[in-house]
Amino acid sequence: MDIFANLMMGLSVAITPINILYLLIGAFVGMIVGVIPGFGPSAGLAILLPVTFGMDPIAAIMMLSAIYYGAMYGGTITSILLNTPGESATVASTFDGFPLAKKGRAGPALVMQAAASFVGGTVGVILITILAPMFSQVSRNFGPPEYFLLAVMGMLTLLVMIGANWRLGVISALIGFALGTVGVDLETGQSRYTFGSAELIGGIYFIPIAIGLFGLGELFYAFYTGLHKTGTGGIVQYDKEERFWPTAHDWMSTRWTMVRGSILGFVVGVIPGAGATIASLMAYSTERSVSKHPEKFGTGEMAGLVAPETANNAASSGAMIPLLTLGIPGSASTAVLLSAFLLWGLRPGPLFMEQNPEFAWGLIASMYLGNMALLAISIFAIPLFVLMIKVPYRILGPSVVVVCALGTFSVNASFVETYIMFGAGIAGFFMRLYGFSPAALVLALVLGPLAEEALRQTMTISRGSFSIFIERTPSLWIIGVTIALVALLPLMNRLGKTSSGEAEKSGS
Amino acid sequence: MRIVFLVVLLAAAIFYTYVAFVDLNFLTHTGRPGPGFFPRSIGIAGITFTLWTLVSDLRNSERERSDPARWKDVVLLMALAISYAVMLRLFGGFIATVLFLGISLMILNRGQPVKNAMLTLLIPGGVYLLFDRVLNANMPPALFDLPI
Numbered sequence: 001m002d003i004f005a006n007l008m009m010g011l012s013v014a015i016t017p018i019n020i021l022y023l024l025i026g027a028f029v030g031m032i033v034g035v036i037p038g039f040g041p042s043a044g045l046a047i048l049l050p051v052t053f054g055m056d057p058i059a060a061i062m063m064l065s066a067i068y069y070g071a072m073y074g075g076t077i078t079s080i081l082l083n084t085p086g087e088s089a090t091v092a093s094t095f096d097g098f099p100l101a102k103k104g105r106a107g108p109a110l111v112m113q114a115a116a117s118f119v120g121g122t123v124g125v126i127l128i129t130i131l132a133p134m135f136s137q138v139s140r141n142f143g144p145p146e147y148f149l150l151a152v153m154g155m156l157t158l159l160v161m162i163g164a165n166w167r168l169g170v171i172s173a174l175i176g177f178a179l180g181t182v183g184v185d186l187e188t189g190q191s192r193y194t195f196g197s198a199e200l201i202g203g204i205y206f207i208p209i210a211i212g213l214f215g216l217g218e219l220f221y222a223f224y225t226g227l228h229k230t231g232t233g234g235i236v237q238y239d240k241e242e243r244f245w246p247t248a249h250d251w252m253s254t255r256w257t258m259v260r261g262s263i264l265g266f267v268v269g270v271i272p273g274a275g276a277t278i279a280s281l282m283a284y285s286t287e288r289s290v291s292k293h294p295e296k297f298g299t300g301e302m303a304g305l306v307a308p309e310t311a312n313n314a315a316s317s318g319a320m321i322p323l324l325t326l327g328i329p330g331s332a333s334t335a336v337l338l339s340a341f342l343l344w345g346l347r348p349g350p351l352f353m354e355q356n357p358e359f360a361w362g363l364i365a366s367m368y369l370g371n372m373a374l375l376a377i378s379i380f381a382i383p384l385f386v387l388m389i390k391v392p393y394r395i396l397g398p399s400v401v402v403v404c405a406l407g408t409f410s411v412n413a414s415f416v417e418t419y420i421m422f423g424a425g426i427a428g429f430f431m432r433l434y435g436f437s438p439a440a441l442v443l444a445l446v447l448g449p450l451a452e453e454a455l456r457q458t459m460t461i462s463r464g465s466f467s468i469f470i471e472r473t474p475s476l477w478i479i480g481v482t483i484a485l486v487a488l489l490p491l492m493n494r495l496g497k498t499s500s501g502e503a504e505k506s507g508s
Numbered sequence: 509m510r511i512v513f514l515v516v517l518l519a520a521a522i523f524y525t526y527v528a529f530v531d532l533n534f535l536t537h538t539g540r541p542g543p544g545f546f547p548r549s550i551g552i553a554g555i556t557f558t559l560w561t562l563v564s565d566l567r568n569s570e571r572e573r574s575d576p577a578r579w580k581d582v583v584l585l586m587a588l589a590i591s592y593a594v595m596l597r598l599f600g601g602f603i604a605t606v607l608f609l610g611i612s613l614m615i616l617n618r619g620q621p622v623k624n625a626m627l628t629l630l631i632p633g634g635v636y637l638l639f640d641r642v643l644n645a646n647m648p649p650a651l652f653d654l655p656i
Contacts, residue, residue, distance in 0.1 A: 051638075167561050171517065174554045178524055181550070185543035192532060192543055193524070216589065224582040398612035399631055401589050402605050405596060406639055406647065413646035415597055422593050426586060434510045452546045459540050 003129060010361025014369060019059050023366055026063035027373045028381075030070020035078055035385045036396065040087030041071035041316075042439070043218055045336040046210035047400075049343075050407040057344040058359060062366040064340055066374075068333055069121055069316045069367070072276065073374045076113045076309060077385050080106060089276035089312040092284045096297060096304030103300045107244035112302060113309045114378035115246075116258055120310035121371040123262035124269070124317025128324075128364055132353060135325035139350035141474050142326070144457035149469065149478040150328045151451035154272035157485050158330075158440055165435045172437040176444025179204045180452075187456060199416040206339045206445055208408050208421035213438040214332065215404040216421070217428020219397055224433065227393045246302075254306040257287055265311030269318025271485060272330030276315040283311030317367065324348050324360060328447070332439040335446040514562045521558050525551025588612050600650030601639075605632040 014023075033044030044067050052060035075090035080097035093113065100109040142150075155173055162169035182193040183203030194200040261283040268279035287307035288297045297304045322328045327349035329335040341348050346356060353360040408421040431438050462468035469475045528551050532544030588611065595604035609631055613624035640647050 167557055167564075171554065171557050171561065174521075174550055174557065175517075177546070177550045178554065181547050188536060188543050190532070190543045192547065193527060220582050220585060223585050224578050226578065226581070392617070394616040395613065395627065397585060397616065398588070398609055401585075401592060401612075402609065402631065402635060405592060406601060406605070406635060409596070409601070409648050410639055410646050415648070418596065418648070419593060422589060425589065429582065429586075430513050434513055448546075456541050456545075464539060 003133060006133075006357060006361045007129060007365060009357065010363070010365030011368075013058060013358045013362035014062065014366040018056070019062055019362075019366070020369070022055065022059040022063040023066050023370055024373055026066030027070040027073075027370055027377060030067035031074030031077075031374070031377060031381075031385060033067065034071035034074025034076075034087060034090075040075070040089070040214070040333070041068045042210065042332040042336060042442075043214035044068075044071055045333055045340075046207065047215045047403055047407055049207060049336060049340055050410045052340070053343075053410070057346070058362050060344070061337075061340060061359070061363055062370075064337060065320075065363060065367065066370045068337065069313060069370060070374055072121075072313050072316050073114065073117045073378050074385065076117070077110065077382065080109045080113065080305075081386065089280050089315075090308075091277065092280040092308035092312075093305055095284065095308075096299070096301050099298065099300035100302065100305060105300065108246040108250055109302075109305055110382055111244070111379055112246050112250055112254065112306055114375055116254070116261070116306040116309035117313045117378065118371050118375040119258045120262045120265055120313035121317060121374070122368065123259075123310075124266050124314040125364065125367040125371065127266050127314075128317055128320055128367070132321060132325055132360075132364070135321055136350050136353045139326050142350060143472075143474075144454040144461065145468050145472055146474045146478055147328075148451055148454035148458055149475055149482070150272075150322075150326055151447040151454065153478060153482040153485070154322075154328050154330060154447055155440070155444060156482060157272055158437075158443055160486050162437055162440070165437070168435050169437045169440045172431065172440040173444040176441035177448040179209065179441075180445050180448030186453065197416075199414060203449075204420065204445075205412065205417055206335075206442075207411050208417040209424045209445060210332070210336055210339075210442055211404050211408050212421040212424025213428035213431070213442060215400060216425025217432055217438060219400050220425060220429035221432045222393060223397060224429070250302050254303050257303045257306045258310045260286065260290075261307045261310030262314045265314030266318040268311070269315030269330075270321050272322050272328055275319065275331045276312040279315035279318075280308035280312040283307040313371075320367075324352060324363075325350065327352070327450075329443065332442045335442050338446060511562065511565055514558060514565065518555065518558045518562060521551060521554035525555060584615065585612075588615070596648045598651050601647035602632055602636050603650070604648070605635060 013019075029048065030041070030044060033041065045064055048067060049064065052063060055063070071087065072089060075085060075087045076093045076097065078084045079090045079093040080101050083094050083098040085091045085094055097109055097113065100106065139146075159166055159169045159173065180203075182200055184191055184194075184201055191201065264283050264286060265276070265279040268282060269276065284297075284304060284307050287303050288294045291297065291301075291303060293301070316333075319330050319334050322330050323334045323338060325348070327338070327347060329338045338348060346352070346359060404421060404425070405418055409415070409418045411417065428438050430436075431441070458468060469479065525548065528544050528547035532547055533542040534544045534548060536542045588608065591611075592604060592608040595607055598604070599607065606628055610624070610628040613627060614621075617624055636647065
């Protein structure tokens with residue numbers, strides 16, 4: 001089979017001592033990022049991206065990808081031990097994770113979440129292996145009209161998922177689009193919004209904005225919520241329990257939960273804008289509805305922890321499909337990964353797997369290895385991560401400011417970009433505080449220039465006629481899928497939120 | 509404060525749109541979307557949505573109950589961060605980091621002078637080794653010659 005041969009080739013590229021070392025470093029760092037409340041994979045990737053500049057591209061992307069899915073593993077530790085999700089995709093894990101810990105079953109909960117994450121991540125990678133080449137084949141028929149529509153679909157689905165605050169999401173996206181117009185217009189050579197500054201001729205670089213919004217912005221918000229004042233006295237002492245390992249009943253009762261969560265999570269993850277958070281909430285809701293004892297959810301039911309954990313890791317893998325095969329990031333995290341690809345002169349899209357097979361298959365192969373490494377790290381390095389949780393935020397905070405500033409400067413040795421990062425941090429705090437969406441801003445910053453270029457090329461091809469969008473079959477399909485998603489996603493969103501509300505009520 | 513933030517956004521949107529209309533052509537000379545096509549569309553949409561949200565907020569405004577203590581801590585951290593940005597330009601990466609951490613930990617982590625002193629030296633040292641020696645990455649240079 002071609003797929004098998006490609007995967008073997010990918011493994012031969014991935015399995016070198018230096019690549020494995022960077023993979024392990026990325027997985028470990030990803031877990032640390034996930035463990036720190038408020039810092040999700042987006043922040044970790046944005047802050048650590050500059051650190052990878054001196055590395056070999058394959059090793060660098062392997063490390064960054066490991067950080068991305070490693071954060072999903074780590075974010076659940078605080079959900080279980082502290083009732084504080086490490087990042088948004090692990091919110092659903094608190095519903096039954098913390099009650100399990102309070103019942104004296106933190107150890108089994110921690111092991112089961114690691115196993116569930118492994119199963120979800122591995123199933124996700126298997127599905128990427130099978131589906132990525134198929135998606136690449138389909139997307140080879142795509143031209144500028146389709147790329148414009150895909151960018152629109154990505155933004156629309158994200159805005160729809162935002163829900164009640166959709167107007168603030170639109171404003172956030174418009175800010176991102178506006179920032180994306182700064183620089184020289186490629187078609188006419190005219191400067192836009194540079195105000196005579198040589199530094200702005202190349203445009204506003206993505207990295208300072210992402211680091212500022214997700215790194216500093218989250219940090220400022222954490223200080224606003226008083227996280228730097230609260231101690232860690234609320235940590236459940238799992239090491240004093242009688243039993244650390246799950247029982248046979250834990251494994252048997254959740255085996256189908258893992259299957260359902262994996263498939264559901266992957267499918268939701270593929271949809272641009274949906275993401276791991278929605279996947280985890282939907283998986284929780286689905287599991288509760290098929291359970292023979294739905295009343296137990298929210299009180300420490302193992303399936304209530306396993307379902308969202310499997311789903312969020314599968315979704316992280318699913319999100320790589322539109323990134324690799326279409327070049328369309330579906331989330332802030334994959335937008336950062338896309339910028340990493342572009343930095344190394346690689347352009348994800350329909351021809352990516354064909355033109356860069358070692359890179360593409362090396363990355364996919366590394367995800368198998370990464371999940372295995374994370375399973376081992378998740379279980380055996382728990383005491384180390386618990387130590388990390390205990391580092392007070394008032395010490396962590398200034399350290400994060402330092403890493404953000406120096407990391408930003410190291411990209412292009414530019415003070416202007418460093419100042420932009422600080423400005424984005426302050427703006428990010430206010431956006432977070434008043435319900436705006438930094439994720440929409442970042443996605444628009446990446447997709448905006450792509451959409452503008454695609455639209456202008458489309459207008460050149462069609463000689464100014466918009467009917468090209470309905471004359472081409474691939475365009476019609478994308479329009480149809482977009483309409484279906486815009487109609488269905490709010491229902492999915494509401495279903496997830498209703499279930500989370502019921503779980504919180506039953507758990508109290 | 510949210511109203512103020514929206515007003516600032518509205519002002520920025522108006523300025524952005526003004527430049528789009530004054531400096532950038534909507535269409536090229538061949539009749540295709542020009543450099544002003546996207547900016548004008550974004551600007552008009554930005555003004556519309558921001559005004560809509562502002563008016564809606566003004567109509568539904570409940571008095572924001574802000575806790576001054578919460579703002580104090582975050583404003584303090586922002587001020588420290590901005591001063592760090594200035595110090596980076598003046599003193600370069602290493603010295604600015606030492607100064608910033610020393611001051612920040614003294615204010616935020618009171619009562620632990622020994623630990624603060626150790627962290628003030630260890631963290632910049634570790635960061636300097638990582639960026640300057642291991643990664644060979646650019647560290648901010650000082651405005652005037654300094655040993656580090």
